[in-house]
Amino acid sequence: MASKYPEIQGGGSLILAWQVRGKNVLVIGGGEVAAGRIVHVLNADAHVTVVCPRSGLNDEVAHRIAAGQVTHIDRPFAPSDLDDAAMVLCAVDDPAASTEVYQLCQARRIPANIADVPPECDFYFGSVHRDGPLQIMVSTNGNGPKMANIVRRKVAEGLPENAGAAILKVGELRRKLREVATTAEEGPKRMKWMSKVCEAWPLEDLCDMDDGDMEKLLGHYQEANVPSLAQIRAG
Numbered sequence: 150m151a152s153k154y155p156e157i158q159g160g161g162s163l164i165l166a167w168q169v170r171g172k173n174v175l176v177i178g179g180g181e182v183a184a185g186r187i188v189h190v191l192n193a194d195a196h197v198t199v200v201c202p203r204s205g206l207n208d209e210v211a212h213r214i215a216a217g218q219v220t221h222i223d224r225p226f227a228p229s230d231l232d233d234a235a236m237v238l239c240a241v242d243d244p245a246a247s248t249e250v251y252q253l254c255q256a257r258r259i260p261a262n263i264a265d266v267p268p269e270c271d272f273y274f275g276s277v278h279r280d281g282p283l284q285i286m287v288s289t290n291g292n293g294p295k296m297a298n299i300v301r302r303k304v305a306e307g308l309p310e311n312a313g314a315a316i317l318k319v320g321e322l323r324r325k326l327r328e329v330a331t332t333a334e335e336g337p338k339r340m341k342w343m344s345k346v347c348e349a350w351p352l353e354d355l356c357d358m359d360d361g362d363m364e365k366l367l368g369h370y371q372e373a374n375v376p377s378l379a380q381i382r383a384g
């Protein structure tokens with residue numbers, strides 16, 4: 150029977166935007182896969198430690214270490230490396246070591262991804278498009294990682310060029326709005342107004358909006374209709 154509520158499909162992943170800013174992420178291994186994981190977590194402002202013998206580091210990981218972007222422990226993994234870890238990413242070419250890492254992480258309740266070993270992953274990586282504040286992740290839930298890459302590139306091709314820049318401006322406007330409409334009671338009205346601006350304004354106008362335009366637009370916050378960029382500039 151058709152229901153008015155969303156149908157449950159099951160079998161998916163819970164896709165979230167995990168905030169690892171300033172948290173300790175331990176990367177085990179220093180090869181090609183580790184290099185990719187390191188880029189993902191550095192882009193999320195995590196504090197990254199790589200444990201791997203120097204002889205096993207690839208050029209990219211060695212560069213991250215030399216540039217001071219990550220902390221390096223020059224030896225194979227040891228259980229004490231987990232002591233401060235909020236998240237563990239393991240990418241070693243040694244299945245027995247991987248399994249040991251995963252079991253230790255489970256015992257300590259540290260979320261872990263063992264690259265290429267789905268049953269030993271608390272979360273999978275996905276294929277990510279990034280444009281400033283905009284991130285889009287594609288997952289095939291373990292069915293076809295290469296397909297995730299292909300779909301991600303197709304999705305990115307279909308996006309307007311200025312989506313990220315427009316979203317950056319929306320972020321600034323929202324922060325300014327909260328300074329003008331400060332109270333909790335104002336919340337629902339503030340949210341409705343912000344939604345209206347996002348729907349009414351083309352991306353180009355959002356991108357064009359400067360500080361002065363934002364102040365003027367916020368001056369119309371109490372009105373029922375949201376004026377266009379041309380209207381606020383014309384006064």
Ligand SMILES: C[C@@]1(CC(=O)O)C2=NC(=C\c3[nH]c(c(CCC(=O)O)c3CC(=O)O)Cc3[nH]c(c(CC(=O)O)c3CCC(=O)O)/C=C3\N/C(=C\2)[C@@H](CCC(=O)O)[C@]3(C)CC(=O)O)/[C@H]1CCC(=O)O
Binds near residue numbers: 290
């Ligand atoms: C998305 C991406 C993110 C990233 O790694 O950052 C990612 N794999 C990528 C590439 C890739 N990986 C593999 C190939 C070879 C071609 C192919 O097999 O398709 C290619 C293609 C290439 O290298 O171009 C081999 C592979 N991968 C896994 C297994 C094990 C298995 O399936 O059992 C095997 C060996 C299978 C075998 O032995 O045959 C498993 C996983 N790989 C995942 C993520 C998770 C599921 C994501 C999802 O389903 O959407 C999951 C479950 C766990 C995890 O590792 O997190 C990244 C693309 C990023 C990008 O380019 O944008």
Ligand SMILES: NC(=O)c1ccc[n+]([C@@H]2O[C@H](COP(=O)([O-])OP(=O)(O)OC[C@H]3O[C@@H](n4cnc5c(N)ncnc54)[C@H](O)[C@@H]3O)[C@@H](O)[C@H]2O)c1
Binds near residue numbers: 183206225226241246
């Ligand atoms: N999910 C994916 O996207 C994906 C894609 C390709 C490969 N993989 C898998 O990821 C793993 C790593 O692949 P790679 O291409 O980076 O391999 P690689 O051989 O380039 O790197 C392996 C790294 O692990 C290090 N290492 C080995 N034992 C270690 C230990 N006990 N402690 C610390 N470091 C240790 C090595 O020194 C080396 O730096 C493999 O198991 C591979 O099958 C995953």
